[in-house]
Amino acid sequence: MFRLLVVDDETIIADGLSEILQNTAALELDVYKAYSGLEAVKLFDRTRFDIVLTDIRMPEMDGLQLLEQIRKRWPECKVIFLTGFNEFSYVYSAIQYEGVSYLLKTEGYDKIISKVEAAVAEIETGLKAESLLQKAQEQLAAMQGLLQNDYVLRVLKEQLDREEINQAQLNELSIPLRADKPVLIMLGRTAASSKPYSEKSKQLYTIRLIAEQYLASHVSMTAAVNENRDIVWLIQPRAEEEAESFERALTFVKGSVELVQAACRESAGETVSFVLDDSPAAWPHIAERFATLNMLMNYRIGHGCGMLLLDKQLMDSGLQPSGTAKEQPPHMLRQSRLAMLADQLEHGQREAFYRNLHESAQSLQRITGMHDMQAQQFYYSVGLIYFSYMNRWQLVEPLAAQISMHKLMQPGEHGSWNSAFEYLEHVGEVLFNMQNQEEERRANAVITIIQKHIQDHLHNPDELSLVRLAELVYFNPSYLSRLFKQMTGVNLSEYITSCRMQKAKRLLEQPDIKIQDVAERVGYGTATNFTRSFRKLLHMTPQEYRTSALNK
Known part of the structure; x- marks a missing residue:
């Protein structure tokens, strides 16, 4: 809906025009009127107008002076002047401007409606203009690197639905990888330093260029920098070398990463540690594998010498205490998943929340003892998300009896982890239902205020x-x-x-x-x-x- 302002110092003309235009259903205009140029300027300071239909001759501020004020505030606004036969020379200079036209006062309502329709059509065309699309495309190209970085980080943090990881999305972002093939993951970290942000950013960019120089001849790859200033590479064999399999690509990367490390030390003056996964990971499991790599990087073997860890399995098993079995960090406990659950609850994303909750709690189905530490950690983490949400929105008292609040931080109140999980589902359902009720209540309160004001x-x-x-x-x-x-x-x-x-x-x-x-x-x-x-x-x-x- 576009906004139109009628400006005329003759009340009967301003009232008549605004009434006609307001009741022209085909236009769907939000119509206002002002009885002077000064009154119109006050309206311009309150909101945007798309079309102004104004008399050219008015006391205090005439139509041309009003045009100057419109151009200062709302330069895209279309202006239609109402003129007499003897006023054309007066308005001639104004209609040289883009978006300005005129009508003779004697032409009648039909002609005015037609002129306004033309102005509306012009605005709608402008919203779809090729120049705007071209400008958006140019800006998108300039932002391509940022968008690629954000997309890869969201994959690593499991902040994308599986449907969003597809070839069309990768192609649109110019990420040279295939969504139907697994990827190798490599993590790089620079030594801690007190360098300023701009210099640190330049060095990270240099490291990325060096890695690309040594690796891009034989593999397809994309890189992203995370919030810890680590660099993460996702790597696949080139399409034409796919028959050679991931083994050759892995061997090539292993053989080249030491050169990358040496070049970073010589060219960028930066000591870089690398951890390379030893087998490709399917896209849905990238976040889980990256969490393991990140944990291994945090072992910090040696000091300041630039760790180079190329065989995760050997190193992982070697770092386990004697007599313990190797166990991957459980899928359900990743902090990214818990953060996503909190975000989905806050934003009312019911379906995504339950899908995430089910996937995160799959391990509960196989655990029998209620004293299992990992299962308890998951239960307490979700309970804390619920508690935090209820405290923010002051829902603890209204919900206490409805959800048996004492169970929320006491998993021992349940007979099995299956029943504990069902309880967590129930609490989520109650919270989402209350969200919907509260949203509707607030909307109804707003509508009641508006309706009462109109009646009064x-x-x-x-x-x-x-x-x-x-x-x-x-x-x-x-x-x-x-x-x-x-x-x-x-x-x-x-x-x-x-x-x-x-x-x-x-x-x-x-x-x-x-x-x-x-x-x-x-x-x-x-x-x-x-x-x-x-x-x-x-x-x-x-x-x-x-x-x-x-x-x-």
Whole structure:
């Protein structure tokens, strides 16, 4: 919905034009009116206008002076001047500007509506303009590196649905990998230093270029820098060498990474430690494998010499205490998963939350003892997410009895981990249901405020503008318009008109109230405008309605 402002110092003209344009359903305009250029400027300072239909000759501030103010505030606004025959030379210089046109006052409402329709079409075309798309594409190309980095990090943190990891997405981001093939993962970390951010960033970029120089001839790869300033590479054999398998690619990377390390030391003056996974990982398991690599990197074997760990399995088993079995970090306990659960609960993403919860808790199905430490850690972690959410939104008291609150941090209250998991599901369901109820309650409260204000101010059109109504509830005007339609099923303008007509009919049934007074009490400036709108909606004049009502 676009906003149009009618500006004319003659009240009857401003009222008539705004009434006609507001009731032209095909245009779907949010129409305002001002009786002077100064009044129009005040409106420009409150909200954006898309089209201004203004008289050229007005006291205090004429149309050309108003145009200057429009261009300062809303340069994309279309301006249509209403002129007389003897005023064309006056407006000629103004219509040289883009987005400015004129109409003769004698051309009638149909011509004005046609001109406004043309302005609306021009705005809609501009929103789809090739120049805008081209500019967006250029900016997208400039951001490609940032988007690639963000995408890879989200894969590593399991912040993407599996459906989002596909070839189309990789191609769009110019990531030279295949979504249907596994990847090798390599992690690089520089020695801690007190260098400033800009210098550290340049060195990380240099390290990435060096690695690409030594590796890109035989493998496809992409890299990302995480929040710890580590570099992570995802690597695959080149498509034309796929028949040679991952073994050759792994051998090549192992043989080359030592050269990369030496080159970083010589060229960038930076000591870099590397950990390379010893087998390819399928895309859904990348986050789990990366968590293991990150843990191995944190062992920090040696000091400042640049660790080079090329056989994860040997090293992993060698670092285990004597007599202990090697055990991977459980899928359910990764911090990225827990952080995602908290985020999905906060943002009301019910389906994604339950999918994540089920995948994270799969290990519970196989555990029998209620004293298992890993299962308890998972249970407490999810319980803490729930507690944190309920505290923020002050839901502890309303929910205490409904969810048996004492069980939330006491897994021993359940007979098995299966029943414990079902309880966690139940608490989540209660919280999501309460979210929906609260969201609807807040929306209904807003609609009630708006409807009451409209009922109380039908006599004052200024209080019924979309901008004014949006200010009452601190919303954006366009959002309020969409919300009102969503909650009530009718447009805001239709509701206002309906309220006016209902009140008008009640007043017309009282024979001692003049029709002019009825028009003023329901917000129409003149009896003429009131009669025009009344007849259009009820197919009879106000006087005909009064006669019919009194006869009954």
